[in-house]
Amino acid sequence: MxxxxxxxxxxxxxxxxxxxxxxxxxxxxxxxxxxxxxxxxxxxxxxxxxxxxxxxxMCHFEQINYDKGCRYIAGMDEAGRGPLAGPVVAAAVVLPRDFTLLGLNDSKQLNEATRNRFFEIIKRQAVSYGISIVSNQKIDQVNIYEATKLAMYDAINQLDPKPDHVLIDAVNLDNLPCTSEAIVKGDQKSISVAAASILAKVSRDQLMKKIHTEFPMYDFASNMGYGTKHHMDMLEQHGITQYHRKSYAPVRNVAK
Structure with missing residues (x-):
């Protein structure tokens, strides 16, 4: 040569x-x-x-259920249980059996640019997906755990075709129309749950950035509603907004 x-x-x-x-x-x-x-x-x-x-x-759980005869396997995850402001968002997604996306992992372990790129790929290639948003007002009414489950049920109900089995990140859901299993740290162990975590987090981040334009002083575009020092300082200085979770102690204490 x-x-x-x-x-x-x-x-x-x-x-x-x-x-x-x-x-x-x-x-x-x-x-x-x-x-x-x-x-x-x-x-x-x-x-x-x-x-x-x-x-x-990370295809292990999917393969086990394919071997059992399942055709459509959904992954389920949520974003936003811990923040002081904004909604909780759940996503469910059914991926094609031959889906490949190297680097797919828990959304929190990926940088924003990669999450956004994967978000578009997953939506484009998914057999089906559902994204559900439950407001901070509903969180205050029923508590964050119940609100998260409401979002998850709604996201699953959006799927078409309906799943034969659902892999869920660390939450047990009853009365589903199919079998399911909760996997601790499922977003690091299942491609379907990891894909759902990306759909949920990116969707919620986009919402928090919109809220940021209404209340830029709280810096929601960066902290996504979590209780950073700056966020807490602004709460003390400006009080709460209609997006804050009044049932959460740090917000409740400011609202007194």
Whole structure:
């Protein structure tokens, strides 16, 4: 193989126009620039292999239920149980059996740009998905645990086709029209639950950013309603808004 310039080789790597034969030839090339390209290539290949292994492990619960004869398996998760303001959001999603999205994980472990990109991919490729929003007023009426379950039931009811089995992140739901199981840290163990966690979190983050435009002093666009020091300082200074959860002690104490 004729020696190509480092710039040309770099372009080939960037456009993924290298194969095993090319790599084997380049390993004989002693130029430092070539060796740096190969080192980067090896690191990326190793990272890809790790992601593939992780993804395969996160298909475990889905595969068990496919083997039992299930056709549609839903993942379920929520976002927003802990914040002092805003709604709680639940999402349910049925992924195609051949769905692949390397890097899919618990939404909290991904940066915002990756979450947003995965959000669009999941919505586009899902067999079905449902997203349910329960307001802070309802949370105050029934408590956050019951409000979360209401959101989950509603999200499941939005699915069409209906699931044969539901994998839920650490919440037991009764009276479902299909079998289900609660998985502790399910958003780190199941691709379906992880996908649901992304749908729920991104949807809720988008809502909190809209609320931020009404009440920018609380910085909801950054804290998403959680009780940061700045948020607490603004509560003391400006009082509560219609989006605050009055049943939560830090808010209730300010409202007195």
């Amino acid at each position: 004729d020696k190509k310039s480092i710039a040309v080789l770099k372009q080939l790597f960037e456009t993924n126009e290298v194969n095993n034969n090319v790599i084997a030839e380049l390993r004989k090339d002693e130029r430092k620039g070539v060796q740096k390209l190969l080192q980067r290539y090896d690191r990326e290949k190793h990272k890809e292999q790790v992601l593939k292994q992780k993804f395969a492990e």
